[in-house]
Amino acid sequence: MGISRKKFVILFFICGFAFLFVTTTLLGTTGPRGFPKAPDSVLTTGSDSPIAWKRAMSKIIVPIKIVLIGPLALPQINFLKDDPPPPFISIYLIFYWTILASILHHLLGKLKRS
Numbered sequence: 001m002g003i004s005r006k007k008f009v010i011l012f013f014i015c016g017f018a019f020l021f022v023t024t025t026l027l028g029t030t031g032p033r034g035f036p037k038a039p040d041s042v043l044t045t046g047s048d049s050p051i052a053w054k055r056a057m058s059k060i061i062v063p064i065k066i067v068l069i070g071p072l073a074l075p076q077i078n079f080l081k082d083d084p085p086p087p088f089i090s091i092y093l094i095f096y097w098t099i100l101a102s103i104l105h106h107l108l109g110k111l112k113r114s
Contacts, residue, residue, distance in 0.1 A: 005105050012101035013094065016068055023061055027054050070096050 003011075027049070049055055072092060 005102060008105045009098055009101040012097055012104070016093070016097055019064070019068065023057075023065070027058055067100075068097075069093075070100070072096070 049058075072089075
């Protein structure tokens with residue numbers, strides 16, 4: 001790829017946090033926040049809304065959120081149910097997204113070379 005791995009990872013962080021913030025703000029019932037509060041779920045934000053476009057948008061973005069949130073969304077890991085402080089969520093996502101972005105950069109670089 002033409003972009004360095006470090007720049008790719010930083011761009012991935014910016015896009016990931018922006019995606020989570022925008023989807024939570026648009027689809028959530030609790031207002032702007034990086035992660036939804038009690039009545040909303042991390043993966044199904046907006047799925048129980050009476051507004052049709054929020055339900056449809058929620059169904060469309062669930063696969064993207066599953067990949068972006070990753071193991072944090074697994075029911076065996078009750079990380080979000082304990083309501084951890086926001087820095088811990090950000091630290092987890094930065095660690096997970098660094099690995100995810102590095103693998104993606106490597107695969108896209110291999111795809112471009114062949």
